[in-house]
Amino acid sequence: xxxxxxxxxxxxxxxxxxxxxxxxxxxxxxxxxxxxxxxxxxxxxxxxxxxxxxxxxxxxxxxxxxxxxxxxxxxxxxxxxxxxxxxxxxxxxxxxxxxxxxxxxxxxxxxxxxxxxxxxxxxxxxxxxxxxxxxxxxxxxxxxxxxxxxxxxxxxxxxxxxxxxxxxxxxxxxxxxxxxxxxxxxxxxxxxxxxxxxxxxxxxxxxxxxxxxxxxxxxxxxxxxxxxxxxxxxxxxxxxxxxxxxxxxx
Amino acid sequence: xxxxxxxxxxxxxxxxxxxxxxxxxxxxxxxxxxxxxxxxxxxxxxxxxxxxxxxxxxxxxxxxxxxxxxxxxxxxxxxxxxxxxxxxxxxxxxxxxxxxxxxxxxxxxxxxxxxxxxxxxxxxxxxxxxxxxxxxxxxxxxxxxxxxxxxxxxxxxxxxxxxxxxxxxxxxxxxxxxxxxxxxxxxxxxxxxxxxxxxxxxxxxxxxxxxxxxxxxxxxxxxxxxxxxxxxxxxxxxxxxxxxxxxxxxxxxxxxxxxxxxxxxxxxxxxxxxxxxxxxxxxxxxxxxxxxxxxxxxxxxxxxxxxxxxxxxxxxxxxxxxxxxxxxxxxxxxxxxxxxxxxxxxxxxxxxxxxxxxxxxxxxxxxxxxxxxxxxxxxxxxxxxxxxxxxxxxxxxxxxxxxxxxxxxxxxxxxxxxxxxxxxxxxxxxxxxxxxxxxxxxxxxxxxxxxxxxxxxxxxxxxxxxxxxxxxxxxxxxxxxxxxxx
Numbered sequence: 001x002x003x004x005x006x007x008x009x010x011x012x013x014x015x016x017x018x019x020x021x022x023x024x025x026x027x028x029x030x031x032x033x034x035x036x037x038x039x040x041x042x043x044x045x046x047x048x049x050x051x052x053x054x055x056x057x058x059x060x061x062x063x064x065x066x067x068x069x070x071x072x073x074x075x076x077x078x079x080x081x082x083x084x085x086x087x088x089x090x091x092x093x094x095x096x097x098x099x100x101x102x103x104x105x106x107x108x109x110x111x112x113x114x115x116x117x118x119x120x121x122x123x124x125x126x127x128x129x130x131x132x133x134x135x136x137x138x139x140x141x142x143x144x145x146x147x148x149x150x151x152x153x154x155x156x157x158x159x160x161x162x163x164x165x166x167x168x169x170x171x172x173x174x175x176x177x178x179x180x181x182x183x184x185x186x187x188x189x190x191x192x193x194x195x196x197x198x199x200x201x202x203x204x205x206x207x208x209x210x211x212x213x214x215x216x217x218x219x220x221x222x223x224x225x226x227x228x229x230x231x232x233x234x235x236x237x238x239x240x241x242x243x244x245x246x247x248x249x250x
Numbered sequence: 251x252x253x254x255x256x257x258x259x260x261x262x263x264x265x266x267x268x269x270x271x272x273x274x275x276x277x278x279x280x281x282x283x284x285x286x287x288x289x290x291x292x293x294x295x296x297x298x299x300x301x302x303x304x305x306x307x308x309x310x311x312x313x314x315x316x317x318x319x320x321x322x323x324x325x326x327x328x329x330x331x332x333x334x335x336x337x338x339x340x341x342x343x344x345x346x347x348x349x350x351x352x353x354x355x356x357x358x359x360x361x362x363x364x365x366x367x368x369x370x371x372x373x374x375x376x377x378x379x380x381x382x383x384x385x386x387x388x389x390x391x392x393x394x395x396x397x398x399x400x401x402x403x404x405x406x407x408x409x410x411x412x413x414x415x416x417x418x419x420x421x422x423x424x425x426x427x428x429x430x431x432x433x434x435x436x437x438x439x440x441x442x443x444x445x446x447x448x449x450x451x452x453x454x455x456x457x458x459x460x461x462x463x464x465x466x467x468x469x470x471x472x473x474x475x476x477x478x479x480x481x482x483x484x485x486x487x488x489x490x491x492x493x494x495x496x497x498x499x500x501x502x503x504x505x506x507x508x509x510x511x512x513x514x515x516x517x518x519x520x521x522x523x524x525x526x527x528x529x530x531x532x533x534x535x536x537x538x539x540x541x542x543x544x545x546x547x548x549x550x551x552x553x554x555x556x557x558x559x560x561x562x563x564x565x566x567x568x569x570x571x572x573x574x575x576x577x578x579x580x581x582x583x584x585x586x587x588x589x590x591x592x593x594x595x596x597x598x599x600x601x602x603x604x605x606x607x608x609x610x611x612x613x614x615x616x617x618x619x620x621x622x623x624x625x626x627x628x629x630x631x632x633x634x635x636x637x638x639x640x641x642x643x644x645x646x647x648x649x650x651x652x653x654x655x656x657x658x659x660x661x662x663x664x665x666x667x668x669x670x671x672x673x674x675x676x677x678x679x680x681x682x683x684x685x686x687x688x689x690x691x692x693x694x695x696x697x698x699x700x701x702x703x704x705x706x707x708x709x710x711x712x713x714x715x716x717x718x719x720x721x722x723x724x725x726x727x728x729x730x731x732x733x734x735x736x
Contacts (some may be wrong), residue, residue, distance in 0.1 A: 039276060045420075049642075050643060060576035077647075080647050081647070084645050085645040088643070089640075091636060091639065093636050096640070097640070097655055097659075098637070099659050099662075099733075108643035108644075109641075109645060112646065113646055114645075125484060157644070162646055
């Protein structure tokens with residue numbers, strides 16, 4: 001479903017991503033962990049088509065984008081949009097449209113981008129809002145919701161576009177501890193339903209319970225990959241061990 | 251024919267322009283009426299609003315214009331134009347003749363056709379009654395001498411060694427400043443001195459009139475039939491004694507006018523008006539209406555055009571983007587006054603003849619569009635970047651992103667500075683009087699100068715401006731609250 005091949009991104013002298021390659025087969029949940037600044041979020045933005053990269057390629061379904069310095073050259077605007085439509089994105093800071101209600105946030109893109117009628121879009125919105133247990137708050141504005149509620153609406157908004165996979169960029173990092181559980185619950189439910197997911201997170205419990213595979217990023221490079229069991233019990237890499245020791249002792 | 255009519259005509263044109271943004275109305279010159287351009291602002295005793303009845307213009311030149319028209323079997327109609335702009339306005343075809351104390355000069359003779367003289371004027375030096383240091387024009391060396399910009403008196407002072415000319419736009423202010431001690435003397439045409447200074451207690455004539463010259467009527471070159479008609483009419487008025495009667499009525503007849511008769515008594519026209527202030531309100535309100543309509547249309551244009559420029563700058567390709575930047579920098583870097591002059595007087599040179607109202611709307615609208623663009627840009631930048639990421643990840647095109655996500659959120663940030671700009675535009679609209687539009691400030695000027703009630707009328711005018719701008723501030727804060735996410 002998702003495939004990365006030799007993704008390379010530099011910013012001046014600094015290497016942000018160093019020849020990263022992996023695949024996420026359909027229906028799998030892959031969790032990306034690693035110290036802050038290791039390039040996790042940059043990787044996700046490249047895959048989601050929101051940030052350019054220099055070399056390598058990202059493929060989602062049949063849609064491919066190449067690095068801007070690769071022989072194939074940067075993707076066209078149309079290809080980028082095609083890619084973005086296939087990959088839903090959920091952001092650390094939710095990024096709900098502040099001037100729209102919950103319902104308007106969810107029906108906006110289905111109507112404007114997919115061309116659904118208002119009625120079709122509302123029916124779809126009711127389903128996805130129900131799924132994230134936000135059906136009762138459809139008329140509220142984002143500013144009046146808690147972080148956890150906003151993040152669940154953001155998940156619903158991306159699901160309403162019926163993407164082939166969803167990319168989560170530290171979805172619980174900006175939340176109050178008491179609302180983290182609700183959001184993780186929604187994500188686990190999605191995983192059970194067979195959604196293909198790529199999740200950058202610091203929630204090791206989610207990685208343990210829901211992930212099929214875990215990727216460990218360090219300094220822009222993919223240093224280790226394996227089942228959660230293997231990564232958490234017997235990691236190969238010394239730096240993985242050090243990182244896990246730091247986060248698990250908290 | 252009078253201010254009322256010209257404002258009515260203007261309002262009618264306003265309606266046209268408002269409905270159609272109609273460009274290039276036909277010239278107001280009609281075959282039936284003899285349209286004469288003259289500046290009624292501070293124009294006594296030539297042409298000015300009657301202090302007893304400010305809707306009517308009076309003056310010896312109003313009488314002359316009507317007498318001339320009668321001789322020619324036509325009616326006379328006044329077209330308000332700044333004195334400075336009379337000749338260019340005549341040339342561009344705003345009226346048939348320019349009749350407003352235009353002195354015969356060689357330079358003018360080169361530009362337009364000039365009639366035979368209808369009045370012989372001289373320069374009269376006026377000083378404070380209590381100042382013995384100036385007894386005649388020979389004493390002006392080292393003195394500050396006030397006069398009107400661009401007149402023969404102006405030229406005379408420039409050629410007089412030691413004199414320090416102080417130039418004014420209106421003929422009332424020099425005498426006021428003389429009485430206030432801001433200048434030492436005033437040198438102006440005899441009709442002006444006769445009207446403003448002869449009867450004013452604190453002032454006196456210093457020496458005899460000097461440097462006589464001729465007032466003539468300006469006509470477009472090539473309009474030979476009209477020139478002949480005007481010349482014949484002047485001759486006929488002179489023969490019948492009608493000219494004498496008109497000048498006598500205004501206290502302007504003197505030996506110099508072919509030495510026919512003795513000057514009549516001092517001018518009977520009083521410059522003080524006993525009318526109630528409310529009497530002026532409808533006239534000012536008409537000016538305010540012009541200001542309001544003009545500002546509303548200009549601001550709508552600025553808002554729309556500003557958005558186009560902002561989107562060109564943001565989404566435009568390698569051609570549109572620098573074009574937008576160039577336009578914005580040009581407009582912001584040059585004065586509005588200059589832009590208005592170029593649009594109104596300059597564009598006819600390349601065949602684009604806009605009527606005054608359209609030119610004013612365009613000038614103000616384009617000028618403010620450049621500023622609105624910058625407000626939009628800053629407001630769009632103020633929307634958190636995450637909104638863009640979210641919209642793009644949902645597959646929105648840049649156009650959708652701007653239309654549905656960024657602009658609606660930017661409006662709230664943009665509203666207070668835009669209200670500010672609109673209020674500023676409301677006030678800047680007074681600049682368009684230079685292209686002959688009689689709006690609120692111009693109305694005030696004309697009324698205040700003729701009635702000499704600068705303070706009361708000024709406060710009344712200020713109240714009218716506030717009446718227009720304050721509701722805008724209220725509306726803006728209400729809109730802001732409504733647009734705020736609850």
